[in-house]
Amino acid sequence: MTQLVVVGGSDAGISAALRAREVDPSVEVTVVVADAFPNYSICGLPFYLSGEVSDWHALAHRTAAEIERHGITLLLDHAAQAIDPEAHNLTVSDAAGRARTLAYDRLVIATGAEPIPPAIPGRELPSVYVLHTMEDSFHVQAHLTTRQPRHAVIVGGGYIGLEMADALTYRGLSVTLLQRGPSVLHSVDASLARLLEDELRRHGVHVITGAQVAGISQAGSRLAVTYAPGNRIETDLVVLGTGVRPVTRLAHLAGAMLGQHDAIQVTRRMETNLPDVFAAGDCVETWQRILERPAYLPLGTTAHKQGRIAGENAVGGSAAFAGSLGTQVVKVFDLAVARTGLLEREAQAVGFAAVTSEATLWDHKVYYPGARPLTMRITGDRHTGRLLGAQLVGHWQAEVAKRIDIAATALFHGMRIDELIDLDLSYTPPVSSPWDPVQMAAQAWVAANSPSFAIPTTGPE
Numbered sequence: 064m065t066q067l068v069v070v071g072g073s074d075a076g077i078s079a080a081l082r083a084r085e086v087d088p089s090v091e092v093t094v095v096v097a098d099a100f101p102n103y104s105i106c107g108l109p110f111y112l113s114g115e116v117s118d119w120h121a122l123a124h125r126t127a128a129e130i131e132r133h134g135i136t137l138l139l140d141h142a143a144q145a146i147d148p149e150a151h152n153l154t155v156s157d158a159a160g161r162a163r164t165l166a167y168d169r170l171v172i173a174t175g176a177e178p179i180p181p182a183i184p185g186r187e188l189p190s191v192y193v194l195h196t197m198e199d200s201f202h203v204q205a206h207l208t209t210r211q212p213r214h215a216v217i218v219g220g221g222y223i224g225l226e227m228a229d230a231l232t233y234r235g236l237s238v239t240l241l242q243r244g245p246s247v248l249h250s251v252d253a254s255l256a257r258l259l260e261d262e263l264r265r266h267g268v269h270v271i272t273g274a275q276v277a278g279i280s281q282a283g284s285r286l287a288v289t290y291a292p293g294n295r296i297e298t299d300l301v302v303l304g305t306g307v308r309p310v311t312r313l314a315h316l317a318g319a320m321l322g323q324h325d326a327i328q329v330t331r332r333m334e335t336n337l338p339d340v341f342a343a344g345d346c347v348e349t350w351q352r353i354l355e356r357p358a359y360l361p362l363g364t365t366a367h368k369q370g371r372i373a374g375e376n377a378v379g380g381s382a383a384f385a386g387s388l389g390t391q392v393v394k395v396f397d398l399a400v401a402r403t404g405l406l407e408r409e410a411q412a413v414g415f416a417a418v419t420s421e422a423t424l425w426d427h428k429v430y431y432p433g434a435r436p437l438t439m440r441i442t443g444d445r446h447t448g449r450l451l452g453a454q455l456v457g458h459w460q461a462e463v464a465k466r467i468d469i470a471a472t473a474l475f476h477g478m479r480i481d482e483l484i485d486l487d488l489s490y491t492p493p494v495s496s497p498w499d500p501v502q503m504a505a506q507a508w509v510a511a512n513s514p515s516f517a518i519p520t521t522g523p524e
């Protein structure tokens with residue numbers, strides 16, 4: 064009987080375990096998890112901390128009992144310490160430090176990512192937090208409930224920083240967001256980031272861009288955050304949202320090769336260079352579908368897909384990861400911001416003749432109450448008309464995610480921007496227009512660029 068051992072019990076690890084059992088119900092699967100929270104939606108942590116999700120248990124995609132009903136053995140509070148790839152053994156230790164060895168036929172490494180704290184003094188002080196695990200969220204929650212803070216500083220204007228600015232404001236705190244770069248959320252262009260900054264300020268968040276944090280120190284019972292050029296702010300707690308890096312020590316020590324951002328190198332079948340060892344999720348490089356090369360794109364959506372493929376292939380399958388476009392969406396107060404594919408500068412950097420057009424459109428017919436503006440940026444190649452990327456900001460109930468997903472689907476299939484105009488999309492006045500806003504944005508791009516690209520002819524010569 065095949066023994067499959069999975070290291071990591073989050074999106075990628077549990078997806079791998081479930082798929083393996085689905086494909087081969089005879090396989091014995093053990094999932095080794097460093098903490099006691101298998102299959103929790105860490106994407107939901109900001110909503111638990113805001114209070115919108117009152118019970119953290121609700122964040123479980125599945126309970127431990129549900130996972131075990133699939134015939135999967137969970138080894139909770141056990142950390143994998145070493146892999147012996149020749150002997151096909153994994154050494155694990157429990158919370159008391161007691162070690163044991165698990166034999167495997169196939170191994171899936173799904174050790175995820177961890178926050179990168181900024182290299183500044185004071186980052187280890189009490190009341191300075193990161194947010195990646197359930198435990199991290201319990202620390203923040205304990206501070207919020209027992210210390211009654213009035214003010215928070217968030218360092219980093221990426222999507223976790225933005226979600227936490229929203230969450231802590233919702234919770235009644237006054238929030239200052241310090242962002243090193245010239246605008247928040249550098250994964251979208253500055254014109255859309257400005258709409259987000261306006262939204263943050265409209266809800267009382269003090270957004271400071273160009274703020275390089277220099278250090279954090281104790282100031283009586285409070286903290287003092289200093290940031291260049293020469294500023295100091297006192298606060299009750301600090302949340303660091305300054306990016307993540309892959310957790311690869313276990314794999315690397317066993318001889319696994321690392322690639323982009325020091326993530327584990329994998330094939331599109333999610334194989335590492337070690338015999339019978341697969342890897343998936345935030346700890347691995349991701350095949351970027353447009354660039355046709357590996358990148359580092361840690362996202363829950365991707366982790367689920369890669370885990371499923373690793374699990375299937377670990378029991379003899381031959382599935383391949385189709386690739387990521389980096390499609391993502393985040394809600395910030397009343398707005399949602401989404402992107403898929405490449406920004407213009409990213410596309411130009413790899414040799415595309417990328418040009419972008421921006422259009423502001425109504426989400427549905429204006430005669431029906433509640434119409435809201437959407438701002439969409441479309442990037443395409445001016446020589447071929449190929450869609451390369453799209454970004455969208457609008458009210459979170461204005462179908463922002465659905466609309467970016469239309470662009471993501473078109474990108475996945477390598478469509479030209481003019482072909483978006485031909486898509487047969489749904490319409491009724493309360494939700495759209497005869498031309499969906501995505502199609503109107505495509506028309507704007509084509510109007511600005513069509514003379515410059517030749518539409519390839521299809522069919523018999």
Ligand SMILES: Cc1cc2nc3c(=O)[nH]c(=O)nc-3n(C[C@H](O)[C@H](O)[C@H](O)COP(=O)(O)OP(=O)(O)OC[C@H]3O[C@@H](n4cnc5c(N)ncnc54)[C@H](O)[C@@H]3O)c2cc1C
Binds near residue numbers: 073195196310346365
């Ligand atoms: C606050 C927040 C919000 C997010 N929001 C979104 C979102 O809206 N959309 C989206 O697509 N993505 C989002 N993400 C990203 C998403 O959560 C991750 O991409 C996803 O969780 C990655 O899953 P993973 O299984 O690869 O790794 P992780 O979730 O990092 O899990 C790693 C697992 O490995 C275990 N582990 C690590 N080392 C060992 C070891 N040595 N031994 C045993 N176990 C070990 C850990 O305990 C854990 O179970 C968010 C992330 C955060 C932190």
